[in-house]
Amino acid sequence: MGHLDLVRLFEQALRRSALPVVYSGGFNPRPRLVFAAPLPVGVRGLGELVDVYLSSLLSPALIQERLAAALPQGLALVGVRRVPLEAPALASLVAGAAYRAEGELAGITPKEAEAARQAILKASSLPWQRRGPEGAKVVDLRPGIKQLQVEVKGERVVLEMLVRAGQEGNVRPEEVVALFLKTGGFAGEPEDFLYYRTALFAKSQGERLVPLF
Amino acid sequence: MPAVEELLPRVSKPARYVGGEYNSVRKNWDEVEVKIAFAFPDVYEVGMSYLGLQILYHAVNSRPDALLERVFAPWPDMETLLRSKGIPLFTLESHRPVKDFDILAITLQYELTYTNILNLLDLAGIPLLARERGEDKPLVVGGGPCAFNPEPLAPFFDLFVLGDGEEAVHELIDLWREVRRQGGRKQDFLRELARRPGFYVPSLYRQEGKGVVPLHPDVPARVRKRVVADLDQAPFPPRPVVPWVEAVHDRAMIEVFRGCTRGCRFCQAGMIYRPVRERTVPILVRQGEEVIRHTGYDELSLTSLSTVDYTCLLPLLAGLKKLRLSHPLTVSLPSLRVDAFAVGVAEGLTAGRKSSLTFAPEAGTQRLRNVINKKVTEEDLLRAAEAAFKAGWQRLKLYFMIGLPTETEEDIKGIGELVRAVLAVGERCGVPHGRLRVAVSVACFVPKAHTPFQWEPQISQEELRERLRLLQTELRREKRVELSWHEPRMSLLEAVFARGDRNLAPALLEAWRRGCRFDGWREHFSFPRWEEAFTAAGVDPYAYAYRRYAYDEVLPWDHLDAGVSKKFLVAEHQRAYRGETTPDCREGKCVGCGVCPSLGVRPVLAEEGRDVSLSTGLS
Numbered sequence: 001m002g003h004l005d006l007v008r009l010f011e012q013a014l015r016r017s018a019l020p021v022v023y024s025g026g027f028n029p030r031p032r033l034v035f036a037a038p039l040p041v042g043v044r045g046l047g048e049l050v051d052v053y054l055s056s057l058l059s060p061a062l063i064q065e066r067l068a069a070a071l072p073q074g075l076a077l078v079g080v081r082r083v084p085l086e087a088p089a090l091a092s093l094v095a096g097a098a099y100r101a102e103g104e105l106a107g108i109t110p111k112e113a114e115a116a117r118q119a120i121l122k123a124s125s126l127p128w129q130r131r132g133p134e135g136a137k138v139v140d141l142r143p144g145i146k147q148l149q150v151e152v153k154g155e156r157v158v159l160e161m162l163v164r165a166g167q168e169g170n171v172r173p174e175e176v177v178a179l180f181l182k183t184g185g186f187a188g189e190p191e192d193f194l195y196y197r198t199a200l201f202a203k204s205q206g207e208r209l210v211p212l213f
Numbered sequence: 214m215p216a217v218e219e220l221l222p223r224v225s226k227p228a229r230y231v232g233g234e235y236n237s238v239r240k241n242w243d244e245v246e247v248k249i250a251f252a253f254p255d256v257y258e259v260g261m262s263y264l265g266l267q268i269l270y271h272a273v274n275s276r277p278d279a280l281l282e283r284v285f286a287p288w289p290d291m292e293t294l295l296r297s298k299g300i301p302l303f304t305l306e307s308h309r310p311v312k313d314f315d316i317l318a319i320t321l322q323y324e325l326t327y328t329n330i331l332n333l334l335d336l337a338g339i340p341l342l343a344r345e346r347g348e349d350k351p352l353v354v355g356g357g358p359c360a361f362n363p364e365p366l367a368p369f370f371d372l373f374v375l376g377d378g379e380e381a382v383h384e385l386i387d388l389w390r391e392v393r394r395q396g397g398r399k400q401d402f403l404r405e406l407a408r409r410p411g412f413y414v415p416s417l418y419r420q421e422g423k424g425v426v427p428l429h430p431d432v433p434a435r436v437r438k439r440v441v442a443d444l445d446q447a448p449f450p451p452r453p454v455v456p457w458v459e460a461v462h463d464r465a466m467i468e469v470f471r472g473c474t475r476g477c478r479f480c481q482a483g484m485i486y487r488p489v490r491e492r493t494v495p496i497l498v499r500q501g502e503e504v505i506r507h508t509g510y511d512e513l514s515l516t517s518l519s520t521v522d523y524t525c526l527l528p529l530l531a532g533l534k535k536l537r538l539s540h541p542l543t544v545s546l547p548s549l550r551v552d553a554f555a556v557g558v559a560e561g562l563t564a565g566r567k568s569s570l571t572f573a574p575e576a577g578t579q580r581l582r583n584v585i586n587k588k589v590t591e592e593d594l595l596r597a598a599e600a601a602f603k604a605g606w607q608r609l610k611l612y613f614m615i616g617l618p619t620e621t622e623e624d625i626k627g628i629g630e631l632v633r634a635v636l637a638v639g640e641r642c643g644v645p646h647g648r649l650r651v652a653v654s655v656a657c658f659v660p661k662a663h664t665p666f667q668w669e670p671q672i673s674q675e676e677l678r679e680r681l682r683l684l685q686t687e688l689r690r691e692k693r694v695e696l697s698w699h700e701p702r703m704s705l706l707e708a709v710f711a712r713g714d715r716n717l718a719p720a721l722l723e724a725w726r727r728g729c730r731f732d733g734w735r736e737h738f739s740f741p742r743w744e745e746a747f748t749a750a751g752v753d754p755y756a757y758a759y760r761r762y763a764y765d766e767v768l769p770w771d772h773l774d775a776g777v778s779k780k781f782l783v784a785e786h787q788r789a790y791r792g793e794t795t796p797d798c799r800e801g802k803c804v805g806c807g808v809c810p811s812l813g814v815r816p817v818l819a820e821e822g823r824d825v826s827l828s829t830g831l832s
Contacts, residue, residue, distance in 0.1 A: 001227075001228045001457055001458060002458070004459075005228065005457060005458045005459060008459060009457070011509070011511075012235070012455060012508065012509030012510065013235075013509060014509070015509035015510075015511065015539070015540040016235075016506070016507065016508070016509035018506075018539040018540075019539075020539070021539075021540070023540065023541060027563075028511075028543075029511075029540075029541045030511070031540070041227070042221070042222040042227065070235075070509070071235075072233060072234055072235035072237075072455070072457075073233045074231075074233055191222055191223055194218075194219075194222065195222075
């Protein structure tokens with residue numbers, strides 16, 4: 001589901017919940033909500049965050065109960081926290097994202113996987129061709145890859161990564177997987193992997209990333 | 214079926230195939246006796262806009278003994294994946310193969326979805342021809358407007374349901390249960406059903422010449438459509454499924470009335486859904502409130518064939534306005550009648566936001582509008598335009614049809630003149646020059662079964678293109694006009710299948726084999742492939758589209774009874790050529806279309822104290 005569809009779905013759920021949501025002005029009033037970071041199509045979110053503005057103070061437990069009941073299956077409301085109005089918007093805080101990629105690669109050994117991981121982390125730069133609406137351009141993925149772990153069990157491969165996200169730029173999980181496949185010389189396609197975003201991170205004291213929720 | 218999960222990342226818009234939407238119903242497979250898969254033979258976003266699907270979904274899933282799950286035409290990227298991995302077509306709710314269901318119901322909304330129907334059957338692993346489907350294969354049932362001439366599809370279907378489905382579907386399920394419990398076979402079920410109104414079993418008939426006749430004495434010679442007499446009593450879904458992604462019509466809907474008696478002579482919907490049956494205001498307000506609360510939509514569309522004609526429109530709008538909802542709500546109408554009253558209503562609904570207003574004058578001259586019985590004058594249109602511009606709209610959209618019977622160059626030029634007159638009104642009303650826009654949308658006339666124009670030929674492709682060129686020339690200098698038109702070759706195919714018979718089935722099969730899919734989508738439509746298919750099947754499509762059918766010839770749909778008498782259609786056709794209009798029976802005077810006496814129904818108007826039934830029994 002695209003980001004705009006997710007927004008639309010949350011707006012509908014908020015209306016169904018009948019919570020005292022703040023509506024935008026104008027001819028087409030919509031519930032005021034802002035997602036921390038758009039979830040790419042095809043990636044499952046396991047810890048997505050959204051700011052919702054309410055016009056009266058309700059207990060998080062009550063909000064949890066009412067909103068959870070208005071969400072379709074597959075969208076679970078993990079938790080509700082009260083945030084002061086003057087706190088910075090979530091979207092401005094996001095600096096990193098953790099992803100998990102799961103797939104199967106025939107004949108891969110833990111040793112080869114580890115070697116590929118090391119090669120990626122030790123590289124000083126990782127030029128990567130990225131195709132956008134304005135044509136292709138080359139970016140360096142290396143500074144955006146903060147952590148990378150690889151686990152191999154039989155043919156099953158799980159990559160856990162912490163990458164840059166938010167206003168300073170994004171590294172996409174399928175790019176890291178493609179890089180991993182190329183570096184290790186593994187036969188496979190990034191599309192063969194299932195992707196999860198497991199958490200969003202903010203910066204704390206310099207460059208250190210801490211979970212947002 | 215974990216395989217589905219793996220497919221999703223590889224297709225565009227995976228949300229089309231996941232299911233589990235808010236208000237979707239997933240039942241315990243083993244506890245339900247009758248399982249129906251309901252297919253809309255187009256893509257998810259189109260199918261999820263269709264109210265009929267939501268109505269039947271609700272009607273069937275409300276029964277503890279039955280379930281209905283949805284399936285849509287997979288987009289070509291998904292089709293390729295399904296075929297390469299050998300995964301059979303599955304429903305959204307349970308991800309079960311369609312072939313595991315008892316019944317596959319397919320809605321027939323549009324002729325250019327027919328190749329998608331064959332494709333659906335094939336992807337489901339169901340033999341295309343009904344006679345090749347054994348007892349273990351689902352019963353394939355069609356319904357919807359194209360079921361009023363389903364002959365080109367006859368060999369592929371076990372059954373067609375004619376008319377309103379809300380009651381017929383229960384009868385079908387009940388009988389299926391009964392026959393199955395007694396160990397009966399499909400044929401026993403179909404034979405029994407064929408004797409009941411609304412159920413047409415094509416295998417119990419054969420084509421003789423152009424007409425279709427029953428094979429057995431206990432099978433009726435004519436099948437009469439089903440009509441729900443009282444819509445207030447009919448089930449309406451309070452909790453329609455809310456699609457994951459934005460649908461083509463992404464809003465809540467209530468059906469204000471069914472049927473339309475304005476009597477436009479080209480319009481099939483205006484004939485086959487007769488009589489008019491309005492719901493009453495309190496019922497509609499309640500349904501509107503429920504559907505808004507349970508979906509979270511911020512827009513409620515009041516649907517019907519002509520909502521401004523609803524006798525209690527203002528009380529309905531007032532009732533909806535009084536609803537105490539926790540969020541802002543916009544009420545909208547799907548189309549507007551061409552008059553100032555309609556504009557006033559629209560203005561009351563928009564709360565400031567004015568994107569564009571749509572009117573359908575259909576023809577460019579009064580003469581031709583009389584021929585088609587579109588009782589709209591130039592004055593009506595200009596007044597409506599004036600009201601719209603004064604209220605703040607800057608863009609109007611006008612629908613026209615070309616290739617109508619008796620049309621001449623004058624009528625095409627008339628469209629140009631009308632459009633220029635509308636622009637002049639806009640200028641006079643002070644719409645800023647750079648903002649004033651008139652969008653002109655042109656459809657090609659398609660003769661349709663059960664209409665006064667069913668005998669009419671469609672004009673040739675060359676002639677249609679010539680007339681479009683003329684119109685382009687007419688409007689060439691008008692920078693403020695946006696002209697668009699329906700692809701004439703698509704309209705040709707529509708005409709072929711709308712007036713076709715069983716001999717077309719092999720051509721359809723050939724077209725599908727040659728890769729025709731999504732023919733209603735310009736990016737997929739390929740006329741050369743269709744031409745090849747007709748040649749291979751030895752079928753002349755032009756004999757269906759371009760030939761004038763004679764009054765005394767038997768038509769391929771004469772055995773299907775929409776209630777409107779052939780006598781009336783002939784009279785209407787002749788009045789068209791005399792340029793005479795026919796009033797709307799809602800005005801009080803019966804026009805003798807034959808629906809009420811033949812179906813034993815009456816128009817139902819919501820307006821208090823108005824008794825139209827007195828004047829309708831007289832015909």
